[in-house]
Amino acid sequence: MIRAYHVTKRYGDVHALKDVTLKLGKGEFCYVTGPSGAGKTTMLKMLYGSVQPTEGKLLVGGVDVSRLSRRRLPYLRRNIGIVFQDFKLIPTRTVGENVGLALEVLGSSREIIDRRVNAVLNIVGLPGRGSEYPPTLSGGEQQRVAVARAIVNDPSILLADEPTGNLDGAMAIEVMEILRAINLRGTTVMVATHDTGLMNRFPFRKLRFEAGRLVES
Amino acid sequence: MPQRLQHVMRRAFRSLWENAYLNSVSSGVIASTILLFGVYLSVQFNLNNMVDTWDRDVHVSAYFHPDVPEQRRFDVRDQIAKRDDVSKVRYVSSDNANRWMQERMPAMEGILDELGSDTLPSSLEISLTASAAKPGTIDDFARTLSVTDFSDVDYGQEWIEKFEGFLSLLKLLGAIMGSLILIAALFLVMNTVHLVVYNRKEELEIQKLVGATDGYITAPFLVEGLIQGLIGSILALIGLAAVHKLLVARLKDSFELAVSADLHFLPNSYVAILFIAGTVLGVSAAFFAVQRFLSKVN
Numbered sequence: 001m002i003r004a005y006h007v008t009k010r011y012g013d014v015h016a017l018k019d020v021t022l023k024l025g026k027g028e029f030c031y032v033t034g035p036s037g038a039g040k041t042t043m044l045k046m047l048y049g050s051v052q053p054t055e056g057k058l059l060v061g062g063v064d065v066s067r068l069s070r071r072r073l074p075y076l077r078r079n080i081g082i083v084f085q086d087f088k089l090i091p092t093r094t095v096g097e098n099v100g101l102a103l104e105v106l107g108s109s110r111e112i113i114d115r116r117v118n119a120v121l122n123i124v125g126l127p128g129r130g131s132e133y134p135p136t137l138s139g140g141e142q143q144r145v146a147v148a149r150a151i152v153n154d155p156s157i158l159l160a161d162e163p164t165g166n167l168d169g170a171m172a173i174e175v176m177e178i179l180r181a182i183n184l185r186g187t188t189v190m191v192a193t194h195d196t197g198l199m200n201r202f203p204f205r206k207l208r209f210e211a212g213r214l215v216e217s
Numbered sequence: 218m219p220q221r222l223q224h225v226m227r228r229a230f231r232s233l234w235e236n237a238y239l240n241s242v243s244s245g246v247i248a249s250t251i252l253l254f255g256v257y258l259s260v261q262f263n264l265n266n267m268v269d270t271w272d273r274d275v276h277v278s279a280y281f282h283p284d285v286p287e288q289r290r291f292d293v294r295d296q297i298a299k300r301d302d303v304s305k306v307r308y309v310s311s312d313n314a315n316r317w318m319q320e321r322m323p324a325m326e327g328i329l330d331e332l333g334s335d336t337l338p339s340s341l342e343i344s345l346t347a348s349a350a351k352p353g354t355i356d357d358f359a360r361t362l363s364v365t366d367f368s369d370v371d372y373g374q375e376w377i378e379k380f381e382g383f384l385s386l387l388k389l390l391g392a393i394m395g396s397l398i399l400i401a402a403l404f405l406v407m408n409t410v411h412l413v414v415y416n417r418k419e420e421l422e423i424q425k426l427v428g429a430t431d432g433y434i435t436a437p438f439l440v441e442g443l444i445q446g447l448i449g450s451i452l453a454l455i456g457l458a459a460v461h462k463l464l465v466a467r468l469k470d471s472f473e474l475a476v477s478a479d480l481h482f483l484p485n486s487y488v489a490i491l492f493i494a495g496t497v498l499g500v501s502a503a504f505f506a507v508q509r510f511l512s513k514v515n
Contacts, residue, residue, distance in 0.1 A: 048426070050515045071430075073515075078428035090420045092235070102427040107221040149427065 001026045001157060001188045002047065007056035007066075009042055009212075016042040018212040020056070024190065026156070029183045031199055032192040034209035040192040043209065044159050047190070048080050049073045061156055078106065081150030081187075085162035087142045089134040089149075095121070096130030099149045106153060120148040124178050140171030147178055151187070158182060160191045164198060176202050221433070229440035236413045240445055243409045243499070247449025248456065250402035251495045255457040257391050258487050263480055264384055277343040277355070277372045279362050293366050294341055302349035302358060307342040314340065338368065399498065406445075406502035407509075410438065414510045422514055431511050438503040446499025450492045457491075458482065 002024040009017040017039045024030060032040045045051045046058055049065050058065045063076050081102075089098050099120060100113040108116075121127055124144040134142050143163060150158055160179060164172035176198060183189040193199065199206065208216035233240050281290055290308065298306040309317075314337035319326050349358060359370045414421070421434055461482050468480070483491070 074425075074428045074430045074433075076428075077426065082426055088419070088423050088426070090423060093420075101424065104224050105424060105427055105429040105433055107219070107224070109220050110223075153428075 001028070001061060002190070003057075003059040005057040007046070007053045007058050009039075009046065009051060010054045015212045017046075017053075017209075020212075020214045022207060022214060022217055024188060026188055027183070027186050028205065029180065029189045030191075030205040030207055032190060032207045032209065033194055033199065034215075035194065037211075038209035039212040040194075040209055041161055042212075043207075044161050044190070044192050047157070047159055048082055049076050074105075078102075078153060079155050079157065081147075081153075081155040081158040083143070083146050083150050083158070083160040083163045085165040087134070087139075087146045087166075089142055089145055091133065091135050093133075094130060095126065095132050095134065095137070095145050098134065098145055099130070099152050102149055102153045116152050117148075120152045123151070123181070124148045125174070138171070139167050140174055143167060143171070143175050144178060147175065147182070151182055156186075156188060158187050158189045160189070162192055162194075164193065164195060169197075172198060173201070225433075225436040225440060229437035229444070232413065232417070232437060233441055233444060236416060239409055239413050239416070240441065243406050243413075243442075243445045243502070244448040244452065246402055246405045246409065247446055247495050247498050248452035250398055250498065251450055251453035251491050252456045252460075253398055254395055254494060255453055255483065255487075255491050256460065257395055258491070259457065259461065259483055261388060261391060262483060262487060264387070266481060268381060268384065276345065277359060277362075277370060278340050279343060279367045280338045280340045280369045280371070281366060282368045283338060285366055289366070290339060290341075293363070297341065297343060297362075302346050302354075303343055304346045305344040309340050309342055311337055311339045314338070399494070402498060403502055403505075406442075406498060407506045410442065410503045410506035411509065413441075414438070414506055418510070421510070425514055431508075434511065435504065435507045438507045439500055442499040442501075442503030443496055444499075445503075446496035447492075449499060450495030453495060454488060454491060 002022070004020050004022045007017055007020040008015065020039075020043070032043055034040055042051065046053060046065060047060055049068055052068070053066045056066065060076065061079055063072075065076065068076060090101075093101075096114075096117050099117045103113045103116055117130055118127070121130055124147050126141060126144055126148070129137075129141075134145060137145065143166070147160075147163070150160075158179070163179070164175055167175060172195070179189055179191065180202060206216055207214060281293075285293075294306050294308050297303055318337060345355065345358060349355065355372055359372060362370055424434055461480070465480050
């Protein structure tokens with residue numbers, strides 16, 4: 001599902017990633033871990049096309065991200081769900097509207113959007129909460145809304161950048177359990193985190209980065 | 218209506234409502250610009266009309282040599298009357314001209330008497346057809362008149378030509394000013410729309426992350442720009458009609474000038490130009506503002 005061949009990313013003279021080669025199969029669950037500044041976020045950003053490699057080749061779902069044009073980028077992202085540490089929800093839109101956004105950009109009908117939104121809100125444990133606004137929800141609930149938005153169009157890959165970073169222990173476990181459940185449905189899940197407690201509780205493959213190099217795979 | 222179009226319209230009207238203040242400012246800027254542009258077009262249109270009218274009123278006065286016999290004068294008159302470029306010819310005898318002068322300038326009566334009854338030469342007052350009464354052609358016409366019959370040929374065209382020259386300069390200045398105003402307005406509206414875009418920065422970034430194309434993000438802003446342009450144009454035209462009405466009324470009251478009756482409101486073609494200019498301004502400002510934003514977001 002994801003293949004990187006000697007991927008390097010430089011910002012001027014600074015190496016964010018150095019000669020990274022890795023392979024991730026369909027339906028795998030893995031952590032991207034390492035200290036701050038190790039290149040975890042850069043790796044994820046490359047996977048969803050926000051930054052492009054300076055050198056090397058990166059394939060995501062068969063698409064060569066390293067050569068992807070700006071025009072083709074949206075079509076890659078429709079196959080990738082993304083979850084952020086700060087949730088990135090629109091505070092003036094309801095939970096339902098936030099979740100439905102990923103379907104709206106596809107031009108789905110209102111009926112399909114409503115049906116899918118209700119279904120994923122059930123999956124993340126927020127049934128019937130579609131009409132509420134994000135600021136009225138707890139941090140854990142907001143992150144669950146973000147996860148619901150990421151999976152509403154059934155992507156084959158789910159990328160989560162420090163999804164539990166802003167949550168306390170119990171809420172973090174809830175979110176991880178949801179991510180695990182999504183993974184069990186066949187979605188490839190990649191979680192960037194440096195929370196060792198969480199990684200021990202949910203033991204999966206680790207891609208460990210240090211100073212931009214992949215040191216453990 | 219296709220789903221995508223429905224989403225676009227819903228998002229556009231929602232944004233118009235949620236950013237009512239900034240959208241009103243945009244419409245106001247467009248209205249002011251189009252009003253200025255409309256005033257400029259009105260001035261041009263009415264000045265052109267005036268010049269056209271004066272052109273039509275132009276006639277040639279051809280003064281006979283004193284030694285041309287009267288019969289010859291009538292023959293010349295009849296020959297000229299037959300020409301295609303002439304609509305009317307009137308013979309004014311020396312006596313009639315003197316009488317006319319005395320009637321209009323009674324104070325000069327003594328002087329005119331002393332100078333004799335043939336002070337003013339007999340002449341032909343020639344009115345030209347509309348196509349001939351144009352700068353250039355009237356000059357050519359005057360040159361065709363026989364120098365053996367006439368001592369002098371006079372036509373009030375020179376100052377009209379000067380006025381037309383002045384009008385051309387005014388048009389050039391107006392075009393430069395108009396362009397500058399439109400460009401300034403484009404930047405003003407663009408920056409106002411940019412504020413709306415930045416107000417929704419987070420939302421647009423999220424849309425990009427979930428796979429929205431640039432077109433999907435831009436479309437509602439274009440609809441907003443179109444609506445702002447339409448509202449701005451309508452306001453400007455209402456303002457222009459009010460200014461026109463006020464001006465005509467003032468001229469009538471203050472000066473009782475016939476010129477007030479000659480002040481016309483812009484014809485439909487000009488109104489359409491203003492309308493199109495307003496909407497193009499709104500849409501293009503929105504387009505450039507969103508593109509500027511999108512170029513910075515990945």
